[in-house]
Structure formats: C-alpha cells, structure tokens
Amino acid sequence: MIDLKNVVKIYQTGGEELIALKNISLHIDKGEFTSIMGPSGSGKSTMMNILGLLDRFDEGTYLLNGQDVTHLTDKESAKVRNKEIGFVFQSFNLMPRMTILENVELPMVYAGVPRKERRERAIAALEQVGLKDRVNHRPNAISGGQKQRVAIARAIVNQPVVLMADEPTGNLDSKTTLEIMKIFQDLNDAGTTVVMVTHEPDVAQYTKRIVSFKDGEILGDEPVKNRKKL
Ligand SMILES: Nc1ncnc2c1ncn2[C@@H]1O[C@H](COP(=O)(O)OP(=O)(O)OP(=O)(O)O)[C@@H](O)[C@H]1O
Numbered sequence: 001m002i003d004l005k006n007v008v009k010i011y012q013t014g015g016e017e018l019i020a021l022k023n024i025s026l027h028i029d030k031g032e033f034t035s036i037m038g039p040s041g042s043g044k045s046t047m048m049n050i051l052g053l054l055d056r057f058d059e060g061t062y063l064l065n066g067q068d069v070t071h072l073t074d075k076e077s078a079k080v081r082n083k084e085i086g087f088v089f090q091s092f093n094l095m096p097r098m099t100i101l102e103n104v105e106l107p108m109v110y111a112g113v114p115r116k117e118r119r120e121r122a123i124a125a126l127e128q129v130g131l132k133d134r135v136n137h138r139p140n141a142i143s144g145g146q147k148q149r150v151a152i153a154r155a156i157v158n159q160p161v162v163l164m165a166d167e168p169t170g171n172l173d174s175k176t177t178l179e180i181m182k183i184f185q186d187l188n189d190a191g192t193t194v195v196m197v198t199h200e201p202d203v204a205q206y207t208k209r210i211v212s213f214k215d216g217e218i219l220g221d222e223p224v225k226n227r228k229k230l
C-alpha cells in the first residue's frame with residue numbers, strides 16, 4: 001500500500017539547510033491503522049505531506065498502491081491524490097463560502113463525476129460520518145466536531161485507498177475526539193487504510209500500530225497491544 005524507502009527531505013531556509021527527514025523507510029500494508037507520534041518538529045507533518053503527495057522530497061522512493069509516485073509532475077500528483085488519497089487536517093480546511101454538501105462534492109467535481117451522482121455520493125458520505133442534518137448550512141454554522149466529520153466525508157467520498165490525517169483531533173475536546181476515532185475505526189473495519197498523526201498517547205491506543213519519530217528519524221515502531229475499540 002505505502003512503501004517509502006530512504007526518504008530524505010531538506011528545507012532550504014535563508015541559505016540554511018534543515019534536514020527534516022533523515023532517511024525514512026516505512027511500509028504500511030492495506031488495512032492497517034497507524035499512528036505517527038513524536039515531539040513537535042520531529043518531522044511528522046513533513047512525512048504526512050509527502051505521503052499525501054502534497055510535498056516533494058529530495059532523495060528516496062515512494063510506492064503508493066503499487067505505483068511509483070517518486071517523480072510525478074504536479075498535475076500527475078494531483079490526479080493520483082484525488083483518486084487514491086483522502087486527507088484530513090487539524091484545522092478542517094473547509095471552504096467557508098460553500099455549503100457542507102458542496103464541500104463534500106468538491107473532490108468529485110475535480111474527478112468529473114456527474115452532478116446527480118455527486119449529490120447522492122456526498123449525502124451517502126455525510127451519512128457515513130453521522131451527519132444528515134444541516135448539510136445546506138455553511139461550515140461556520142456547525143461545531144468543530146461536525147466540521148471534522150464534514151472533512152472526513154469529503155476525504156472518503158472518492159473512496160480512497162488510504163485516509164491520512166494530521167492531528168485530526170488536535171482542535172477537539174475529548175468527547176468529540178472519541179467520536180472521530182470511532183469513525184476512523186469504522187472506516188478501517190470497512191477496509192480503508194488509515195494513517196494518523198497524534199500528540200496524544202491515549203488517542204493512539206485506538207489505532208493498531210504506533211510509529212514514533214524523533215529528529216527526522218523513526219525511533220520506534222510497535223503494534224498497539226490491547227487496542228481500544230469504540
Ligand atoms: N516549509 C518549511 N520550511 C522550512 N522548514 C520547515 C518547513 N516545514 C517544516 N519545517 C521544519 O522541519 C522540521 C519538521 O517540521 P514538521 O512540521 O514536520 O514537524 P512536526 O513533527 O509535524 O511538528 P508538530 O508536532 O509541531 O506539528 C521542523 O524543524 C520545522 O521547523
């Protein structure tokens with residue numbers, strides 16, 4: 001599913017080089033539910049952005065779902081991303097001027113899905129995350145937990161092979177956090193591979209595997225014993 005080999009990422013800032021990922025190799029199989037943990041600045045978001053084809057890297061290779069995506073152009077990356085990857089951000093990143101329904105339809109607009117099918121699939125995805133009402137409201141009229149549900153619906157609406165999330169519960173209270181983790185667990189049970197960054201050890205206990213980062217390197221990689229199920 002995901003195969004990163006010897007990936008190096010260097011940021012150039014004002015003449016200085018910062019090696020954000022030193023030599024990362026990571027394999028994630030279909031059906032896994034993986035947490036990425038580690039201190040602030042250890043390279044978690046850098047790696048997620050690379051996994052999500054949102055950023056490039058300097059050395060190494062990346063195989064996604066059997067396809068070598070190491071050297072894609074921006075246009076090719078966008079296409080693969082739209083088809084294979086769902087991405088959820090801490091800050092939701094919804095379009096404020098669009099309704100909830102339109103937000104969820106957006107990836108299908110890019111994918112060229114006809115209008116009627118778009119609407120049906122958007123409603124089905126919203127139902128999957130437990131949002132049936134308020135779909136004609138704009139994002140500022142709903143709670144943080146509801147916003148993240150919308151973002152997840154948008155991320156799964158093209159039926160991606162992998163769902164990636166960078167601190168999806170970072171802005172949510174503990175009750176809402178568990179609601180979101182239940183959605184991820186249900187999606188994972190239904191076959192979606194999930195990769196998620198979290199700062200909270202408690203939250204990682206709902207996943208199946210914990211990969212720990214430190215200073216741009218993988219320090220640990222352990223299955224979660226006695227995983228918590230919601
Ligand atoms: N666009 C950028 N330009 C330059 N340096 C960057 C850039 N993005 C990240 N960095 C640096 O790369 C390193 C890794 O950052 P990254 O955002 O991946 O960390 P993180 O583990 O996600 O941290 P946090 O837990 O705070 O989100 C840090 O030293 C950071 O300052």
Ligand SMILES: [Mg+2]
Nearest residue numbers: 044045046166
């Ligand atoms: Mg980060």
